[in-house]
Amino acid sequence: MTTSLAHPVITRTSAPRTLPGRLVDLPEAEAWELAASLPVGRLAWSGSDGITVLPVNIAVDVGARVVLVRTTPYTPWVRQVVDHPVAVEVDLLDPVHHSGWSVLLRGRCTRQERPPTGTDLARLVSPTPWATGPRLLELRVDVAQVSARRLDPAR
Template sequence: MSPSQPGRLVELSEQECWDHLGSRPVGRIAWAGPHGVSVVPVNFAVKDGAVVLRTSPYAQLARECVDHEVGFEVDVVDLVTHSGWSVLVQGRCTRERQASQAPTPWVTGPRTLGLRIEPRTISGRRLTPPDAERS
């Protein structure tokens, strides 16, 4: 049964954003490339205050994101309670000097290129379910 009243958006603190970001294994990286905006789901890890992922050196992600500004988003949505949260990292994507072993890629094939997103900003919001406002 879905709620009849809308919930409320609450801004997350920077620490809450990092906590939520580190709690999920998959996010979406977005960038503006030569053919328009692209958004790709990737598995990732949080390491030393940055988002790290691994890809093939020949992938579109590697060709178009390295040394460019990107967005990285992770979220959780509960369709029953109409609640959830979303975290957005905006920053520059660079090659890792030494590709870490994290995260372990979920897809087949060599994923030898480590990418690192250094946050310029991190922000997030939580949608509280309507029932939480009555408490």
């Protein structure tokens, strides 16, 4: 069985037996490096519908301790995250080998004033949306807490 993206579906019966791995807490510098390595994360917040988690395109500015998200200003959830605490999770998991890592960045979300289009600063750190349509609003998460873990496969 395959998904619509032609990736195999790993089920409990099709996955090879793997011994439990070792969970390792990662230093903050490595957490930032890993978070900056992927263009997609999940934005989480507690809003009117309870806890909500959405996949979003991100850009991470390690030096500024900031995560940027670009969306449309008319998205209903924007009102629930601006000027509120949020979390961004970025991870990479290998279900076959039972390994991977996860970074959790917690902070406050605000509207980001974007540099003019075409400037070096605008190209330096800005998320690239994968979805069609105008994504004119950039949200900024000023990160206050960082935690990360890696699951090393058993040897």
